[in-house]
Amino acid sequence: MTRPQLVREGTTVDDMLRVVSDEIVAGHWPPGTKLDAQGLAERFAVSRTPVREMFGHLTAMGLTERRPNRGVIVATISEEGLDHLFEAMAELEAACVGLCTQRMSDAQKQQLVLAHERSAKLASEGSTEDYEAFNLEFHNLLYAGSHNPYLQELAIATRARLRPFRRAQFFLESRPARSHEEHERIVAAILASDVDAATTAARKHLMKVRDSSQTVVESQRHRHRPS
Amino acid sequence: MTRPQLVREGTTVDDMLRVVSDEIVAGHWPPGTKLDAQGLAERFAVSRTPVREMFGHLTAMGLTERRPNRGVIVATISEEGLDHLFEAMAELEAACVGLCTQRMSDAQKQQLVLAHERSAKLASEGSTEDYEAFNLEFHNLLYAGSHNPYLQELAIATRARLRPFRRAQFFLESRPARSHEEHERIVAAILASDVDAATTAARKHLMKVRDSSQTVVESQRHRHRPS
DNA sequence: CGTTCTGAAATTGCATGCACTTTTGCAGTG
DNA sequence: CACTGCAAAAGTGCATGCAATTTCAGAACG
Numbered sequence A, B: 001m002t003r004p005q006l007v008r009e010g011t012t013v014d015d016m017l018r019v020v021s022d023e024i025v026a027g028h029w030p031p032g033t034k035l036d037a038q039g040l041a042e043r044f045a046v047s048r049t050p051v052r053e054m055f056g057h058l059t060a061m062g063l064t065e066r067r068p069n070r071g072v073i074v075a076t077i078s079e080e081g082l083d084h085l086f087e088a089m090a091e092l093e094a095a096c097v098g099l100c101t102q103r104m105s106d107a108q109k110q111q112l113v114l115a116h117e118r119s120a121k122l123a124s125e126g127s128t129e130d131y132e133a134f135n136l137e138f139h140n141l142l143y144a145g146s147h148n149p150y151l152q153e154l155a156i157a158t159r160a161r162l163r164p165f166r167r168a169q170f171f172l173e174s175r176p177a178r179s180h181e182e183h184e185r186i187v188a189a190i191l192a193s194d195v196d197a198a199t200t201a202a203r204k205h206l207m208k209v210r211d212s213s214q215t216v217v218e219s220q221r222h223r224h225r226p227s
Numbered sequence C: 001c002g003t004t005c006t007g008a009a010a011t012t013g014c015a016t017g018c019a020c021t022t023t024t025g026c027a028g029t030g
Numbered sequence D: 001c002a003c004t005g006c007a008a009a010a011g012t013g014c015a016t017g018c019a020a021t022t023t024c025a026g027a028a029c030g
Helices: A012-025 A037-043 A048-061 A079-103 A106-125 A128-145 A149-165 A175-191 A195-211 B012-025 B037-043 B048-061 B079-103 B106-125 B128-145 B149-165 B175-191 B195-211
Strands: A064-067 A071-074 B064-067 B071-074
Touching: A012 A048, A012 A149, A037 A048, A048 A064, A048 A071, A048 A149, A048 B048, A079 A128, A079 A149, A079 A175, A079 A195, A079 B079, A079 B149, A106 A128, A106 A175, A128 A149, A128 A175, A149 B079, A149 B149, A175 A195, B012 B048, B012 B149, B037 B048, B048 B064, B048 B071, B048 B149, B079 B128, B079 B149, B079 B175, B079 B195, B106 B128, B106 B175, B128 B149, B128 B175, B175 B195
Parallel strands: none
Antiparallel strands: A064 A071, B064 B071
16 A cells, blocks of 8 residues: 555655755745645655654744644744844854854855855846855855854754745845845955954845845735734 | 653643753753653653654754664764854854843843842852852843844754753852853943943853863763764 | 674554544524 | 524544564574
8 A cells, every 4th residue: 555665765754844844945835824734644645643743843943833733834924023033144144254254264265255256247147046046055155164063054044944934035136236245245354354344244234135125924914813 | 551740731742842851951861862762652641653743843953863763862962063052152142142232121231230240149159059040040131132032042942952061060169250250241241332342241251151161072971982 | 702693672663543622614593 | 694602524633553674682603
């Protein structure tokens, strides 16, 4: 009957977790959507038990919310909560960038500069999708440059938690160019080993990202009130 | 059977999670200890299914490690990893303290000062256990003073994750007095609305805590080698 | 005497079943 | 027509069972 595969390629739960969390982060389901445990079980050809375990992971990540005896929904957020998330993200990036200025290796600096220079073309050519990809890579380099795996983990987790509420980060035509300028300040400060300038630039950059992001918050959805 | 008396209110899994995570954080089981799923199920008078779900939460918190088909163990850490955790903690506290200087309410400042003054007596009298309790409260006030629930959450989670590896924080007789002095600088900077001084004091404080903490890292345990 | 092989016991991971809660549909009442 | 009450349906949370994997004891071997 149930013979999906004889050999375990990874752990079943982790595979599902990766797929579903990516879909949530990518905005496949809007915040507030109820996750159908049985449907997911059928989709992945497993029973509801591992699905429930996955729900635990998702909730611990902050991507979903558990309501006792009422199932699991994609995490919602208020306008105020979203500001707090952005602020925390800014502080985490500032911390990473501050450490970058102190201990980034020459190779890492070179890699950062190269990525930044490549993005210059994308910013001027206006391919927002490609710029988004480079933007992700750029910030990953900043996290890695902190040489602190735990801080890196926090930054990536927070970015993932933030992402479901953002829509079309670069919906403004001028945004990639502005983003590139802000990155420029961060890179310059890191190369100059100026901690204060780097952290300040990182914080300002994130605040600009926040201001220029279309977001999806709870008040925008027209569902039942949060009890 | 018997034993339904063990704290049974709210949701079953969350109750177990709170109890077990507290015990791990309190050092009840040393890092590397294997958690007995069946034993825990019997202890809480539940089946292994909710225990497994709790394991998912614990692992997501970073308190335990999951090994495929080999059970769950209390998280271990290397000397280097511990330094990274302390550093991340320092950055999170610095971020909180920086926000405290900008937006703590007068009532919160007063509360902070009162707690700090109370701890002065404890520091001089040398009751390290009581001072530890006040130390926890003091730092909680700093997290709350950030007025950022998410940052507060990160700080508390990181502190919990750090705690299993610390033993006898104030094993040095002079440590409470030193700690009080360091707190003094933080409080003074907050009252003076000096962001830089506050964040710097917070970072230095955490580095002192690290240096004066007896820690339990992987190399200190004499178990089987890590595969 | 130490190493490798082997099979049984213990343990993990998942499927299934069941009791309980929540939700929904539909009368009956005002 | 709206509102309340009740019962059926759906869904959640946990217990139990089973197959696959891991671990370990002891024997065979070098």
